[in-house]
Amino acid sequence: MSLVIEHLPELAVSRVSRWFFNCYLLQGDAGTLVVVDPGMPRVAEDLAPIAAGLPGRVRVVTATHGHGDHVGGAAELAHRTGAAIYLPAVTLTYLDGARPKTPSPAQMARAWPLLVGQPFDRRGALGSLQATGTAGFGGPRGMMWTGPRPAGGLADGMSLPGASEWTVVESPGHTDDSIVFWHERTRTLLSGDAVVSIRGRPCFAPDIVDAAAAHRTRRRLRGLPVAHLLPGHGRPIHADAVWALESSS
Numbered sequence: 001m002s003l004v005i006e007h008l009p010e011l012a013v014s015r016v017s018r019w020f021f022n023c024y025l026l027q028g029d030a031g032t033l034v035v036v037d038p039g040m041p042r043v044a045e046d047l048a049p050i051a052a053g054l055p056g057r058v059r060v061v062t063a064t065h066g067h068g069d070h071v072g073g074a075a076e077l078a079h080r081t082g083a084a085i086y087l088p089a090v091t092l093t094y095l096d097g098a099r100p101k102t103p104s105p106a107q108m109a110r111a112w113p114l115l116v117g118q119p120f121d122r123r124g125a126l127g128s129l130q131a132t133g134t135a136g137f138g139g140p141r142g143m144m145w146t147g148p149r150p151a152g153g154l155a156d157g158m159s160l161p162g163a164s165e166w167t168v169v170e171s172p173g174h175t176d177d178s179i180v181f182w183h184e185r186t187r188t189l190l191s192g193d194a195v196v197s198i199r200g201r202p203c204f205a206p207d208i209v210d211a212a213a214a215h216r217t218r219r220r221l222r223g224l225p226v227a228h229l230l231p232g233h234g235r236p237i238h239a240d241a242v243w244a245l246e247s248s249s
Helices: 043-052 074-081 089-095 105-116 122-134 211-222
Strands: 004-008 013-018 021-027 032-036 057-062 084-088 152-154 163-170 179-183 188-192 195-198 201-204 228-231
Touching (some): 021 163, 043 074, 057 074, 074 084, 084 089, 188 195
Parallel strands (some): 057 084, 084 152, 188 228
Antiparallel strands (some): 021 032, 195 201
């Protein structure tokens, strides 16, 4: 299989996916395109023809957390487009030397159903390995970053730069720096790894670093009337009450 492209015009969002790694293009303010979770190192090549068919141009690059499979292509994409990079405020502390926590291999093994939930793509698999070794965190080397200093950090309650209808919601648990983006008018949650989808059902991150924070995140996000779930991994879910589909497992 190759690149999967899904346009969601009613949400002004496009999903670009290789294997189970989702990247999103948001049509934002005044001709601004915002790229969320550009994890694959060569994602700029995938996005270029898609962005060319949308109104505006890429001006903002962001991520829901600093794992390599969410930031691996951010620096190259920003270099090619001239876009500003915005990362979660906690992620910025890792650039300054703070040590990030990441789920253990045993924790990550709990997410194995994601591996079979979307069509396998060899380039996506190789790209994820490359990203983990060159950008972001997720291994013993801590946070790796070769791109420019981000233009700013994203904190709870802020509007997403370039797409002001989207609100930043802190969602720690999977990692300490995790955030999601909420679009109230369309009831859309762009959830990163805080909520993934497995077998068509929403699943709160099975691989976590902080159980208490994960519990608070679950309680907070369940309070949102989500009708469209756009996860970092897994297929999007569209339903009048997404949480009603939540798996009991």
